[in-house]
Amino acid sequence: MRTIKFLLRKEFKQIFRNRTILIMIMVMPVMQLLILPLAANYDVKDINLSVVDHDHSSFSQKLISKITTSGYFRLQGYNASFKNAFQLIESDKADLILEIPEGFERNLVRKNEQKVFIAVNAINGTKAGLGGAYLTQIIGNFNSDIRLQWQQGKGNNLPPIIDITSSNWFNPFLNYRIFMVPGILAILVTMVGGFLTALNIVKEKEVGTIEQINVTPIKKQYFILGKLIPFWILANVVFTIGLLISWLVYQIVPLGNIFVLYGFIWLFLLAVLGFGLLISTYSDTQQQAMLIMFFFMMIFILMGGLFTPIESMPGWAKVIARFNPLSYMIDVMRMVILKGSGWKDILPQLWKIALFAVVLNTWAILNYRKTA
Amino acid sequence: MREVVINTNKLTKRFGDFTAVNEITFEVYNGEIFGFLGANGAGKTTAMRMLIGLSKPTSGSATVAGFDVYKQTENIKKNIGYMSQKFSLYEDLTVLENISFYGGIYGLSDAQIKTKSDELITSLGLQNEAKKLVASLPLGWKQKLSFSVALLHEPKIVFLDEPTGGVDPLTRRQFWDLIYAASDKGVTIFVTTHYLDEAEYCNRISIMVDGKIEALDSPENLKKQFNTHSMDEVFYELARGAKRVE
Numbered sequence: 001m002r003t004i005k006f007l008l009r010k011e012f013k014q015i016f017r018n019r020t021i022l023i024m025i026m027v028m029p030v031m032q033l034l035i036l037p038l039a040a041n042y043d044v045k046d047i048n049l050s051v052v053d054h055d056h057s058s059f060s061q062k063l064i065s066k067i068t069t070s071g072y073f074r075l076q077g078y079n080a081s082f083k084n085a086f087q088l089i090e091s092d093k094a095d096l097i098l099e100i101p102e103g104f105e106r107n108l109v110r111k112n113e114q115k116v117f118i119a120v121n122a123i124n125g126t127k128a129g130l131g132g133a134y135l136t137q138i139i140g141n142f143n144s145d146i147r148l149q150w151q152q153g154k155g156n157n158l159p160p161i162i163d164i165t166s167s168n169w170f171n172p173f174l175n176y177r178i179f180m181v182p183g184i185l186a187i188l189v190t191m192v193g194g195f196l197t198a199l200n201i202v203k204e205k206e207v208g209t210i211e212q213i214n215v216t217p218i219k220k221q222y223f224i225l226g227k228l229i230p231f232w233i234l235a236n237v238v239f240t241i242g243l244l245i246s247w248l249v250y251q252i253v254p255l256g257n258i259f260v261l262y263g264f265i266w267l268f269l270l271a272v273l274g275f276g277l278l279i280s281t282y283s284d285t286q287q288q289a290m291l292i293m294f295f296f297m298m299i300f301i302l303m304g305g306l307f308t309p310i311e312s313m314p315g316w317a318k319v320i321a322r323f324n325p326l327s328y329m330i331d332v333m334r335m336v337i338l339k340g341s342g343w344k345d346i347l348p349q350l351w352k353i354a355l356f357a358v359v360l361n362t363w364a365i366l367n368y369r370k371t372a
Numbered sequence: 373m374r375e376v377v378i379n380t381n382k383l384t385k386r387f388g389d390f391t392a393v394n395e396i397t398f399e400v401y402n403g404e405i406f407g408f409l410g411a412n413g414a415g416k417t418t419a420m421r422m423l424i425g426l427s428k429p430t431s432g433s434a435t436v437a438g439f440d441v442y443k444q445t446e447n448i449k450k451n452i453g454y455m456s457q458k459f460s461l462y463e464d465l466t467v468l469e470n471i472s473f474y475g476g477i478y479g480l481s482d483a484q485i486k487t488k489s490d491e492l493i494t495s496l497g498l499q500n501e502a503k504k505l506v507a508s509l510p511l512g513w514k515q516k517l518s519f520s521v522a523l524l525h526e527p528k529i530v531f532l533d534e535p536t537g538g539v540d541p542l543t544r545r546q547f548w549d550l551i552y553a554a555s556d557k558g559v560t561i562f563v564t565t566h567y568l569d570e571a572e573y574c575n576r577i578s579i580m581v582d583g584k585i586e587a588l589d590s591p592e593n594l595k596k597q598f599n600t601h602s603m604d605e606v607f608y609e610l611a612r613g614a615k616r617v618e
Contacts, residue, residue, distance in 0.1 A: 006476030010465065017464050212460040215424050216477045217449040371445050372427050 003218060007226025015230060021196070029188050029238050033245045037180045047131040049073040050085040050094040057105035063116075063142050067098070072134050082119075089121045096120055096131050108146070170338045181250050182333035183306035185242040189265065190272050190300065190326050193235035195293055197276030201227055202289040205280075214370040224365055228273050235269050236262075246337075255340030264332050264346060267353050271325045274360030281367040300326040325356045374401040377529055377560050378423060383432035383441075385418050392418040394583035395432060400562060402528075405555050407571050408564040410580030411611045416564045417457065417533055419580070423562070424454050424531050437528050450478075453522030453530035457537060459514050461521060463507035467498055470506055471521060478525035492520045512543035519550055523559065530554065532563040536570065548573055568603040579610050586610045 088094035335341035378400035425445030
């Protein structure tokens, strides 16, 4: 135990003397939590719309004004032909073209049926998809509005309408920030813990100090604990700073018990640090460790369920996501912070993360060799 | 007969097809200064790494301080000190912090660490540098410091891998004074070097060529054997036969 005291004292002195690392640890969570949730916005606004109106009727005018007043679209102007409008898409000035055919009003009134054409610039898939959907919805509303008008006065002949009302639980206004902030915090903690641990040990390999350690009778599990504990504490500090920011800036207060949250993060950090340690035992240079870590971090982050829900991934991707500790962390963060889940609810995730922690750390200790 | 503290028998290390150390057999006696010479790439460092428990031998056998190099590496480590070719104290810790860290790792008590630190700093004349980061010390002082740190836990044997590489002749001389002082206290010194004048300071030397020990005796006897007056001649005579190029 005394050995660990000396290891910790050394490690903390080195960390506090390394200004860059210290600043990164403190500034990174602050900056990223302030910037990312505002930038990583799922709302699509200001979709550039170009209209080709061949009808020039009062109905076509009504439709266009309904679209522009919705607030999602910015009218880029009227074009005489589809060809002209398409040039706007080609030069990226328009995202959508709405083509209203000649005889729009006449057909609508007489035949009670008319088609309009929407062309979508699908280079930006999200914007195009959402824009197309918004437009379809607005046209649908427009359609039912005029049907309703025409039916009036004809007595009880109203068309049957199923009206769907939905209510959003846990995040009633679908504020994406409430959704994103806990997830981003989870990623931050993972990055800080994982990278710092991996690079720290490999640095000792590069400088050669690890050899001096390896010729001492130190027990390797002590050495590894001496590396784990400081970064475990640091990552907890980062997490706490992050929680404070989400409270102060985004008014996100965990609905659930804060101890449940910390209890989970403590176990989760053991898993992440164990992973960092494992990578360090396989790399000889900081570059190698950095590259390997980046490779896994990309997968962890993009397949962690923060940006795209795991439920909608293909089957094989779901299997990969099951081996991604970050996905459980993001899950639990959202459950505890937004839903107020307790120990019982997060038990499945807790078990899995405990398993990760045990396997990764055992593997790292076994693979760390004092004698090559 | 003096007590044998290092004993190897056909000790071999292979990396794939390459035999870095080829069946070396020798003994080192308690309290002597044993010089381990050889050209670059002759296998000195590899041989030493097997003896200090950093590298597992491919075949052969060896004991260091009575412990087996295959199974009892951790016992060996308690009884030896090591100073590597590369300076390997923590540059971002102060002189005192390095001493206390290694003292702690070797299990010294706080009181022992205190006395040892004072002793060491006085004997090296580092009073003004004790609280400075090691990174700021000149190379010669760093070498002396790491030698002293290697002796902190009073090991029976200390292994020095090219301890005087890159330092000026005066510092080298001072460094050898430290080695003699340790030797006088009964510590066995196992030292590799390139400098043939340093070979003369050793009680016995071995010369490795292409992974094999080609000569082993006291400097006087070797000079007689090769019928020359300088160690340089002895070394050239042997190293000329080397086939390995760096």
